[in-house]
Amino acid sequence: MNENFEKIQTLLEHKRYVPLIANLNEMNEVDVAHVLDMQSPAQALLLFRMLPKNLAANVFAQLSSSKQSAFLATITDRELAPILAELAMDDIVDLVEEMPANAVKRILAQTGETERQVINQLLKYPEDSAGSLMTTEYVDLEKQMTVHDALCCIRETGLKKETVYTCYVIDQNRFLHGVISLKKLVLSQGDLLIENLCERDCIFVHTHDDQEAVAAVFKKYGFLALPVVDTERRLIGIITVDDIMDVMQQEVTEDFQIMAAMQPSDEAYLETEVFTLVKHRIGWLLLLMVSETFTGNLIAGYEDLLVTATALTTFIPMLMDTGGNSGSQSSTLIIRGLATGEIQLHDWLRVLYKELRVALAVGGILGTTSLAKTYFINGKPLALCGSVGITLMITVVAAKLTGGLLPILAKKLCLDPAIMAGPLITTIVDTTSLFVFFNVARVVLRWPL
Amino acid sequence: MNENFEKIQTLLEHKRYVPLIANLNEMNEVDVAHVLDMQSPAQALLLFRMLPKNLAANVFAQLSSSKQSAFLATITDRELAPILAELAMDDIVDLVEEMPANAVKRILAQTGETERQVINQLLKYPEDSAGSLMTTEYVDLEKQMTVHDALCCIRETGLKKETVYTCYVIDQNRFLHGVISLKKLVLSQGDLLIENLCERDCIFVHTHDDQEAVAAVFKKYGFLALPVVDTERRLIGIITVDDIMDVMQQEVTEDFQIMAAMQPSDEAYLETEVFTLVKHRIGWLLLLMVSETFTGNLIAGYEDLLVTATALTTFIPMLMDTGGNSGSQSSTLIIRGLATGEIQLHDWLRVLYKELRVALAVGGILGTTSLAKTYFINGKPLALCGSVGITLMITVVAAKLTGGLLPILAKKLCLDPAIMAGPLITTIVDTTSLFVFFNVARVVLRWPL
Numbered sequence: 045m046n047e048n049f050e051k052i053q054t055l056l057e058h059k060r061y062v063p064l065i066a067n068l069n070e071m072n073e074v075d076v077a078h079v080l081d082m083q084s085p086a087q088a089l090l091l092f093r094m095l096p097k098n099l100a101a102n103v104f105a106q107l108s109s110s111k112q113s114a115f116l117a118t119i120t121d122r123e124l125a126p127i128l129a130e131l132a133m134d135d136i137v138d139l140v141e142e143m144p145a146n147a148v149k150r151i152l153a154q155t156g157e158t159e160r161q162v163i164n165q166l167l168k169y170p171e172d173s174a175g176s177l178m179t180t181e182y183v184d185l186e187k188q189m190t191v192h193d194a195l196c197c198i199r200e201t202g203l204k205k206e207t208v209y210t211c212y213v214i215d216q217n218r219f220l221h222g223v224i225s226l227k228k229l230v231l232s233q234g235d236l237l238i239e240n241l242c243e244r245d246c247i248f249v250h251t252h253d254d255q256e257a258v259a260a261v262f263k264k265y266g267f268l269a270l271p272v273v274d275t276e277r278r279l280i281g282i283i284t285v286d287d288i289m290d291v292m293q294q295e296v297t298e299d300f301q302i303m304a305a306m307q308p309s310d311e312a313y314l315e316t317e318v319f320t321l322v323k324h325r326i327g328w329l330l331l332l333m334v335s336e337t338f339t340g341n342l343i344a345g346y347e348d349l350l351v352t353a354t355a356l357t358t359f360i361p362m363l364m365d366t367g368g369n370s371g372s373q374s375s376t377l378i379i380r381g382l383a384t385g386e387i388q389l390h391d392w393l394r395v396l397y398k399e400l401r402v403a404l405a406v407g408g409i410l411g412t413t414s415l416a417k418t419y420f421i422n423g424k425p426l427a428l429c430g431s432v433g434i435t436l437m438i439t440v441v442a443a444k445l446t447g448g449l450l451p452i453l454a455k456k457l458c459l460d461p462a463i464m465a466g467p468l469i470t471t472i473v474d475t476t477s478l479f480v481f482f483n484v485a486r487v488v489l490r491w492p493l
Numbered sequence: 494m495n496e497n498f499e500k501i502q503t504l505l506e507h508k509r510y511v512p513l514i515a516n517l518n519e520m521n522e523v524d525v526a527h528v529l530d531m532q533s534p535a536q537a538l539l540l541f542r543m544l545p546k547n548l549a550a551n552v553f554a555q556l557s558s559s560k561q562s563a564f565l566a567t568i569t570d571r572e573l574a575p576i577l578a579e580l581a582m583d584d585i586v587d588l589v590e591e592m593p594a595n596a597v598k599r600i601l602a603q604t605g606e607t608e609r610q611v612i613n614q615l616l617k618y619p620e621d622s623a624g625s626l627m628t629t630e631y632v633d634l635e636k637q638m639t640v641h642d643a644l645c646c647i648r649e650t651g652l653k654k655e656t657v658y659t660c661y662v663i664d665q666n667r668f669l670h671g672v673i674s675l676k677k678l679v680l681s682q683g684d685l686l687i688e689n690l691c692e693r694d695c696i697f698v699h700t701h702d703d704q705e706a707v708a709a710v711f712k713k714y715g716f717l718a719l720p721v722v723d724t725e726r727r728l729i730g731i732i733t734v735d736d737i738m739d740v741m742q743q744e745v746t747e748d749f750q751i752m753a754a755m756q757p758s759d760e761a762y763l764e765t766e767v768f769t770l771v772k773h774r775i776g777w778l779l780l781l782m783v784s785e786t787f788t789g790n791l792i793a794g795y796e797d798l799l800v801t802a803t804a805l806t807t808f809i810p811m812l813m814d815t816g817g818n819s820g821s822q823s824s825t826l827i828i829r830g831l832a833t834g835e836i837q838l839h840d841w842l843r844v845l846y847k848e849l850r851v852a853l854a855v856g857g858i859l860g861t862t863s864l865a866k867t868y869f870i871n872g873k874p875l876a877l878c879g880s881v882g883i884t885l886m887i888t889v890v891a892a893k894l895t896g897g898l899l900p901i902l903a904k905k906l907c908l909d910p911a912i913m914a915g916p917l918i919t920t921i922v923d924t925t926s927l928f929v930f931f932n933v934a935r936v937v938l939r940w941p942l
Contacts, residue, residue: 070694074714199680208676209658209717226675227657231648245519263742265523266735268658268717285734286715292738293712296745297829304825304915305818313830314843321847322854325822332818333859334866336811343807350806354799357806358792361923362785364810368817369754369781369916373774376753380746381762394763398770405771410782417783466753466915467818474810 052079056087065094073099077106085114093123101130109142110315116147125154132206133159134179134287137166166281174258175251177291178272178281183211185238187221192234198226207284210269213242218278220271222246248273251280255291260385262288299383303376303465305332332471339474346482349489355424356485359432360478366410367439367477368470374399374447375469379461382451392452399448400441407440431485438484439477446472501528505536514543522548526555534563542572550579558591559764565596574603581655582608583628583736586615615730623707624700626740627721627730632660634687636670641683647675656733659718662691667727669720671695697722700729704740709834711737748832752825752914754781781920788923795931798938804873805934808881809927815859816888816926817919823848823896824918831900831910841901848897849890856889880934887933888926895921 048071055064068076068091076095080088080103088111095103104112104127116124128136128151136155140148140163152160162180169175183205185194194211202208211229213221222242232241248271249258261270262285272281298308305328309316343350343360350356378395381387387395415433418424447469451461497520504513517525517540525544529537529552537560544552553561553576565573577585577600585604589597589612601609611629618624632654634643643660651657660678662670671691681690697720698707710719711734721730747757754777758765792799792809799805827844830836836844864882867873896918900910 072694072696072714195679202676202680208679226679227651230644230657230675230679231651245521247521263738265521266738268734285717285738289712289715289734289738289741292741293833297833300749300825300829304821306822306825312835313826314836314840314847318847318850318854321851322858325819325851326855326858329815329818329822329855329859330862333811333815333863336814337866339810340807343810344804347803347806350803351800354796355793357796357799357809358789360806360809361788361792361813361927362782364813365785365817365916365919365923366778366782368814368919369778370774372753372915373755373778376749376755377762380749384742384746386761387763391763398763398767401767402770402774405767406775406778409771409775410778413779414782417786466821467814470814470817474814478810 048075049079056083056091061094064091068095069099073102074106076103081108081111085111085118089115089118093119097126098130101127105131105135112139113143113147116143116150121150121154124150128154132179133162133166133181134177134206137163137176140167169251172255173251174249174253174255174272174283175281177255177258177287178251178283179206180281181206182269182271182279182282183208184214184218184279185211185224187213187215187237187239187242189238190234191229191232191236191238191241194224194229194238195234198229206282207269210267210282212271212279212282213238214279220246220248220273220277220279223271246271248277249283250275256295258283259288259292259295263292264385299379299462302460302462303379305329305465305467328467332467335471336474339471339478342475342478342482346486349482349486353428353485353489355428356481359481362414363432363435363439363477363481364470364474366436367443367473368466370403370406370440371443371447371469371473372466374402374444375451375465376447378448378451379465382455382461387452389452389456392449395448395452396445399444403441403444406444407437410440411437427488428485431481431488434484434488435477435481438480439473442476442480443469443473446476497524498528505532505540510543513540517544518548522551523555525552530557530560534560534567538564538567542568546575547579550576554580554584561588562592562596565592565599570599570603573599577603581628582611582615582630583626583655586612586625589616618700621704622700623698623702623704623721623732624730626704626707626736627700627732628655629730630655631718631720631728631731632657633663633667633728634660634673636662636664636686636688636691638687639683640678640681640685640687640690643673643678643687644683647678655731656718659716659731661720661728661731662687663728669695669697669722669726669728672720695720697726698732699724705744707732708737708740708744712741713834744832748828748911751909751911752828754778754914754916777916781916784920785923788920788927791924791927791931795935798931798935802877802934802938804877805930808930811863812881812884812888812926812930813919813923815885816892816922817915819852819855819889820892820896820918820922821915823851823893824900824914825896827897827900828910828914831904836901838901838905841898844897844901845894848893852890852893855893856886859889860886876937877934880930880937883933883937884926884930887929888922891925891929892918892922895925 052064052067080091083091092100092115140151183198183202185197198208209226211224211226213224215221222244223246224238224242228241247261247265249261251272251274269282269284271279272283274280294310301308307324307327309324378387411433414436415429418429418432419426450464454461454464501513501516529540532540541549541564589600632647632651634646647657658675660673660675662673664670671693672695673687673691677690696710696714698710700721700723718731718733720728721732723729743759750757756773756776758773827836860882863885864878867881868875868878899913903910903913
């Protein structure tokens with residue numbers, strides 16, 4: 045791939061446009077868009093104008109939105125019209141959603157009346173719904189067609205369809221009757237009736253279903269496309285697997301962000317303004333900082349103890365962090381399990397039992413190791429070492445149970461389980477671990493061993 | 494979906510097997526496998542035996558591995574052979590990899606000589622390589638065929654192929670010449686030559702490429718299938734998008750686990766033994782616990798200061814956690830950006846500059862808020878409040894720069910950037926924040942304001 049880019053770059057520098065275009069023409073549109081994205085705006089536009097029309101439209105759909113809006117600001121309406129004519133309906137809708145108002149006006153002016161109606165209809169679906177993901181360019185077959193009719197119909201209309209591999213069988217009211225794959229059509233005899241060949245138990249989603257649920261259906265069944273229906277099961281559009289891969293990536297990125305105590309955003313990091321990044325991060329940091337006041341107040345309540353045994357302070361970071369890390373491990377596994385659907389709400393008791401056993405083992409090992417290390421290596425008094433060991437054990441158990449159960453509780457309360465991740469668990473566990481520590485120490489230190 | 498399951502359950506309880514099988518026959522194989530997975534072993538086997546042969550094979554491929562191995566232990570060789578004949582090659586390979594030795598022996602005994610050779614070949618590829626993901630059941634067309642010949646060839650051989658939607662054009666040495674979609678074949682005139690129609694600049698992967706890199710290619714181009722070639726660009730197999738969706742999910746789960754300081758594992762949480770979970774978690778916890786000794790030693794070095802100003806201790810948790818959270822936010826965004834390919838190694842200076850500005854703003858807001866809160870609301874001495882505020886500011890900057898750059902450094906050193914996440918960043922930042930705190934306090938507290 046990189047050799048290709050270098051070749052293009054060399055041809056560009058030497059202004060050898062004829063072999064350059066021949067080369068671009070051979071390349072995948074994603075790569076051509078990548079080449080264009082790396083050029084200066086003027087250079088990119090020059091190249092773009094040299095591309096053949098159908099490639100130009102596909103490349104345009106793949107450009108970064110900053111390049112798209114720069115292009116739209118420069119090209120004439122005469123250049124725009126053929127690009128829009130080649131673009132898939134869902135790509136036009138994405139464009140309309142992302143471009144500034146004056147660009148949108150031009151786009152809508154250059155599309156036909158029927159297209160404009162479809163675009164307006166698609167724009168009405170809530171963001172992140174199945175409706176906002178779908179395209180209306182699918183192959184629909186009527187159930188009384190024969191295989192031969194169907195293949196003719198695909199040959200006539202298929203060129204402008206998002207996929208021809210899954211065809212949807214409808215009746216005269218557009219009620220979704222079933223699906224049939226192009227594979228089955230190609231492999232079947234020409235005189236058979238579609239109605240008898242198609243799969244009746246067809247899986248579909250509704251226009252208002254959340255995109256995360258749609259992605260889950262794709263993952264579960266391994267489909268290439270999925271029909272979208274309205275409340276009366278009339279076929280409205282389809283969603284294809286390539287769009288769903290983007291959704292899956294976006295949903296995972298959001299989970300990562302929420303789990304690291306940020307507001308989720310689907311903007312690319314390098315293209316996000318500093319102000320926006322600050323806005324996404326500051327809220328949780330402030331909230332968690334203020335929550336830590338409780339831990340501070342708790343410590344203040346044990347000042348008498350800390351004055352007589354200042355050595356206790358030196359264990360605070362270790363206890364806090366080990367508690368936090370233990371809790372994060374559990375909450376991460378449970379949040380992920382809930383996201384992939386492997387763990388269900390009704391599994392909470394199994395999670396509790398499993399985490400309890402893991403916590404006892406992990407806590408036991410950590411407590412014993414810490415005791416041995418502080419006593420034999422650091423030569424601290426046994427009472428102190430014992431207090432630390434016991435606290436570790438109790439903290440780990442508390443942290444793992446908290447981390448294991450809070451995400452499930454969040455889901456039960458219809459909150460996003462991802463908020464119950466490391467940062468929040470740590471803050472909750474901090475107070476517990478120090479409370480246990482000071483109380484254990486108070487008791488144990490009275491009977492010095 | 495759930496109504497369907499209830500109906501099946503009712504029919505099962507009433508032993509109404511005829512309508513039961515009719516219903517199962519209408520359902521998607523994934524759902525049938527789900528129904529079987531929820532039954533007792535005996536009940537599941539009973540149902541499985543009633544399924545028509547081709548559905549049975551597809552359902553078998555979708556069963557959980559515990560059910561698969563239970564089935565294999567019970568069914569006769571006469572029942573096994575037709576299932577294996579229907580199974581796709583990559584599913585048989587997966588089965589052979591997961592089943593116990595005696596089951597594997599029976600599986601291999603029931604497959605034909607040629608199949609056995611292919612299986613053995615596929616088993617040789619390293620785990621997580623493109624070779625281990627691919628299947629050998631693809632449609633290959635010779636370049637001198639016409640469209641009509643090609644469609645005939647697909648009709649004859651397509652039934653047992655993993656996909657017929659992307660066909661691979663080879664020459665007599667199996668050198669990968671190009672690809673052509675079934676869409677293009679169906680939409681083209683019958684007498685055209687494949688050689689002139691197919692796409693020459695075809696994207697492929699090598700047998701030893703890592704599955705993560707393969708997934709990235711799928712995501713980038715939105716392909717349904719990708720050819721796998723050997724070092725001489727001879728076609729060896731194909732990988733289909735449904736298998737890649739599983740890889741994507743698995744890779745993300747591994748990242749989540751590493752970022753929460755665990756050894757990655759692709760076993761399902763609820764099916765993982767307690768001992769295994771302990772083993773995956775204890776290593777990092779021990780390491781991080783011992784690392785925290787440094788922070789403890791640092792505190793011990795300032796015992797004189799802490800004795801005279803015990804109030805300092807109450808701010809330790811807040812400073813540690815805020816530093817850790819600030820660092821986690823940055824490292825999470827960068828780790829994710831590196832994983833999706835949005836951030837490259839050469840972007841490190843842009844990341845540094847962006848994180849610096851974000852950190853100054855976030856640190857400024859947190860520092861000021863903390864100063865105002867502790868001074869006006871908690872009524873602490875200004876010198877103390879000032880020390881905390883200044884420390885917060887410096888800690889946040891240090892944490893965000895550490896969190897932003899360490900993942901990039903890790904990638905540069907060919908380590909997994911995901912290890913540079915919350916837990917490790919927190920441990921590193923702890924020492925910094927307390928070191929800054931005690932030194933600022935020592936200076937400021939000498940000149941009480």
